Amino acid sequence: LTINTATVTGGNGIVALNYGTGDTSVTSTGPVTGTSGYGIYARANNGTDLTINVASVTGGSDGIYAYNYGTGATSITATGTVTGTNYDGINARTYGTDLTINTAAVSGNGEGISAYNYRTGATSVTATGTVTGTNYDGIDARNLGANSTNLTIMAVNVTGGTNGIRTANYGTGAT
DSSP: OEEEESOEEESSSEEEEEOSSSOEEEEESSOEEESSSOSEEEEESSSSOEEEEESOEEESSOSEEEEEOSSSOEEEEESSOEEESSSOSEEEEESSSOEEEEESOEEESSOSEEEEEOSEEEEEEEEEEEEEESSSEEEEEEEOSTEEEEEEEEEEEEEESSEEEEEEEOSSSOO
8 A cells, every 4th residue: 555645635544454465555645634524544453564654644543553463574764743632642552663753843732752662673763853742751762562662862952741751662673
């Protein structure tokens, strides 16, 4: 499932549901806006990699909601601001391998960035701008799989209502 676009606006900006066995890819060179729902809602159930490459994203609920139940890696890159008006800026889960988030500024009414790796591989969150989680954590990143490896967070400016950065590594690698 591949989506390539420029500017998108709707109740939900982009909804990408892949029930097949291949990769899921969402690319947008312009702003994506979900006025009442998700900015981007992407879910891969039986496939491999889930990749999101975007400029700016705003959602009435989550800015980017990305769940990969497949066997591959999950990668989110946002060069502009990501905003979750009522929930999280970026909410990402992987049940495959690596989880990588590279972003500029992110804000969420709940958490700024929530990144959970439930299986194998590394988890990496890099934020070059300000990350804000108004009511909860600025960044909440966790390796929850016993076979997950390194957990890395590189951030410039993080603010959270509960914690600036919250992390847990139940894997075998370094934190």
